[in-house]
Amino acid sequence: MGKQKGSAAHSFMAVVAADLKTKQLCKRLHSHHIAIIDHPDVDEIAAQSLLERGVKVVLNLSPFMTGQYPAEGARRLLTNGVTLYEVLDVDVSDSFMEWIEGKYATILEENLYIFLEEKWVHVCRLLQVTVPSVLNRWHEAHDKLDDTLSSFIDNTLLYASKEKDLFLKPLCHVRLHTKMEQRHVVVVVRGKHYKEDLLTLSSYIREYRPVLIGVDGGADALMAAGYRPDLIVGDMDSVSDRALQSGAEIVVHAFVDGTAPGTTRIKALGLPCHVLPAPGTSEDVAMLLAYEKEAELIVTIGAHTSMIDFLEKGRKGMASTLLVRTKIGTKLIDAKGVSHLYRPSESWKLWSWCIVAMLLPVSAALVINPIARHAVHMIWTQWRTWAL
Structure with a gap:
């Protein structure tokens, strides 16, 4: 310079x-x-x-x-x-x-x-x-993708073998106010297509009223879609102050040794929080937490699942995700990309029935009320005169 x-x-x-x-x-x-x-x-x-x-x-x-x-x-x-x-x-x-x-x-x-x-x-x-x-x-x-995939799989299996005992054990006990037992839980991560998938599942969320967990910035994604998160889980590096102050219960994901840098920010905001030491990613921890709190069903939106997803996060393997998804099993449904599979639309039949439903009371009033019948007759006569 x-x-x-x-x-x-x-x-x-x-x-x-x-x-x-x-x-x-x-x-x-x-x-x-x-x-x-x-x-x-x-x-x-x-x-x-x-x-x-x-x-x-x-x-x-x-x-x-x-x-x-x-x-x-x-x-x-x-x-x-x-x-x-x-x-x-x-x-x-x-x-x-x-x-x-x-x-x-x-x-x-x-x-x-x-x-x-x-x-x-x-x-x-x-x-x-x-x-x-x-x-x-x-x-x-793209030409090197096979070699990259081979290395990624080897790394995943190596670390899965080393870390399996950590995931077989239950998480440290956290006394949450948010009850998940026998309820549906939606875990939102800001991954690919999370906005579209969240919009596609809006009817499901309205009907089942599941527990909403935002993983770090996933809490902001929920708020942008018009929801308030019940629980925020993560290391607190990408979630906004607005989301943290929304009234959601906060769980700071700490390293296995208990170190939790995210608590500094939470304390600065004067907010209460739980600290949860655990291996893996914050989205893994959110899923495990819902599983151990006996959620009936766990739906993930925007979660990272593929090799490209993890390479984009700077990870050379996905051992923790493999172990967590294997442990949770059939309780877990991944909604990633569901917006590309199903796009809700209002059919012409639905609109036809809506129009019929609106016209029925009007027609009934015209049939019953003589003044209304007389008014309609005068309008009809006037229109015919004008047309001629």
Whole structure:
């Protein structure tokens, strides 16, 4: 850094918003920002979050697609008109993100400059990511998919063998106010198609009134759909303060040794919580908790189930998910993608019956009431006169 920029046309100029965690950045990101992330293999959920914030330019300190697997995030951003750059010569660190946060910046000829001490200062070189370059990487990753899958399965089975005893034991006892015994439970995770699936299951939720569990940001997904979560389970890194203060019971997922960084945030908000040390992911813990509280049925929305799902989360295996789903068995129903299988629609027959139901009382009134009959006769006569 230190090279002053000469006079030339700016290709893009805005304030920088930077964070090593994309989901944290999206909480404060606006359309007038240049977003700087450090997110290898940007996934669809991260891409959707960036799009919802209206961002126009995204700089990534890591490759948008490494070629490890066919990640879809970069393609989705590009097809929605977002300009993407990869940063070429900056060391990834918290200090860099903190230093550049809030600075006024511009991009010119694949170089990033910031306005510092009354002059433009060169920060780093950039490489623009294009649709053809992403497609090339995507095809390379797709060709290696069998090898990636083989490695993923080996890793899953290895850790499943090592961790099985942890999942055979019951969870630590948590005295919940939320009763799940012999009730349906819906566990919502912000995974692929969670919005569509939540909308598709709205009739089921209205009819059965299940216990609603939001896994971290899943609580916000429930609130956005018009529901209040009964229980929030997670490490509390992606759920909003609004959801935490909604009145839901809070269970902080802790490491097996009892360390629970998420409690710091909960205490700062002055909220009560339970701490639950457990292995696996927070969505695994939410399912196990419902199972051990004797829920009649557990329905998951947006849960991670496939290899791509877990690779997108930076995991090289899914041992805990395999063990949890094997343990819960037939009580578990995964609603992921159900919106693509079934899309509720109002048929013409239903509308016909609604119209008939509305006309019946009107017709009855006309038949019974002589004044109404006389009024209708006068309107009919007037219409015939006008028509002639």
